[in-house]
Amino acid sequence: MVRDGERATRLRPMVYIVGVGPGSTEYLTEKAKEVISKADIVVGWELDLLPVKDLVKDKEVRLQTVDNYVEVIEEVAREAEKTGKTVAVLRIGDPCISSGLTRLLKVFEGFDVEIIPGISSVQVAAAIARVNIDESLIVSFHDGGDVNEKMGLMIEALRRGRHVIMLVGPDLSPSEAAKHLIANGISGDVPVVVCENLTLKDQRVFKGTLKEALDRQFSWLSVMVIASPKRELK
Numbered sequence: 645m646v647r648d649g650e651r652a653t654r655l656r657p658m659v660y661i662v663g664v665g666p667g668s669t670e671y672l673t674e675k676a677k678e679v680i681s682k683a684d685i686v687v688g689w690e691l692d693l694l695p696v697k698d699l700v701k702d703k704e705v706r707l708q709t710v711d712n713y714v715e716v717i718e719e720v721a722r723e724a725e726k727t728g729k730t731v732a733v734l735r736i737g738d739p740c741i742s743s744g745l746t747r748l749l750k751v752f753e754g755f756d757v758e759i760i761p762g763i764s765s766v767q768v769a770a771a772i773a774r775v776n777i778d779e780s781l782i783v784s785f786h787d788g789g790d791v792n793e794k795m796g797l798m799i800e801a802l803r804r805g806r807h808v809i810m811l812v813g814p815d816l817s818p819s820e821a822a823k824h825l826i827a828n829g830i831s832g833d834v835p836v837v838v839c840e841n842l843t844l845k846d847q848r849v850f851k852g853t854l855k856e857a858l859d860r861q862f863s864w865l866s867v868m869v870i871a872s873p874k875r876e877l878k
């Protein structure tokens with residue numbers, strides 16, 4: 645890692661890709677706070693900025709939105725290349741989980757890159773549902789991949805005794821997932837836990853079965869844990 649004193653002589657600009665936890669400041673690590681305080685430019689979506697509002701008051705903050713998220717990050721990279729400014733790209737939860745990491749690494753090619761892990765919504769949901777993450781398949785419906793392929797993986801995992809931890813997204817809601825799974829032979833009695841707005845004031849947890857999830861509406865900010873038919877949620 646490059647220390648403050650070395651900044652003047654550093655040839656390559658520095659970018660931190662920082663996990664800020666699932667939303668509450670209680671889940672923001674000391675390490676994340678430290679690197680954010682070193683940054684000249686902070687960039688992220690509104691949700692990414694939520695846990696660090698007070699920390700970034702005096703920083704140059706660049707907000708990513710649906711309309712500009714590619715341009716904003718590319719502009720920041722170009723500016724940092726020219727000026728040597730240090731950048732912190734913030735990502736909700738952990739940046740190595742469904743946060744566009746591959747694209748970020750491409751945009752910041754040639755930079756000194758340090759990834760700061762964060763506490764993921766996956767970990768918080770697993771804790772609430774009381775499942776081992778290493779006995780689970782993690783799947784995200786947030787990255788525009790092939791929905792059918794992912795559903796196939798989920799069915800296979802459940803049949804083989806794995807739980808599924810699903811990041812809800814524009815590509816698939818919990819009720820749609822329940823519908824697909826039941827239509828493909830997974831029992832409607834399989835236990836599920838859906839965690840909405842984790843660690844935030846309006847956190848809600850639904851504990852029920854796949855068939856009970858069929859007719860419910862959940863926020864897009866949700867993680868759904870589906871128990872393997874071969875194991876039970878405790």
Ligand SMILES: C[S@@+](CC[C@H](N)C(=O)[O-])C[C@H]1O[C@@H](n2cnc3c(N)ncnc32)[C@H](O)[C@@H]1O
Pocket residue numbers: 666667735736737738739740741742743763764765766786810811812813839840841842843844864865866867
């Ligand atoms: C773009 S992905 C980012 C995942 C993030 N990197 C993580 O480790 O949690 C966004 C999805 O993560 C999940 N998520 C992130 N924060 C959450 C929260 N506070 N409560 C519930 N789900 C959350 C939701 O499934 C949401 O649609």
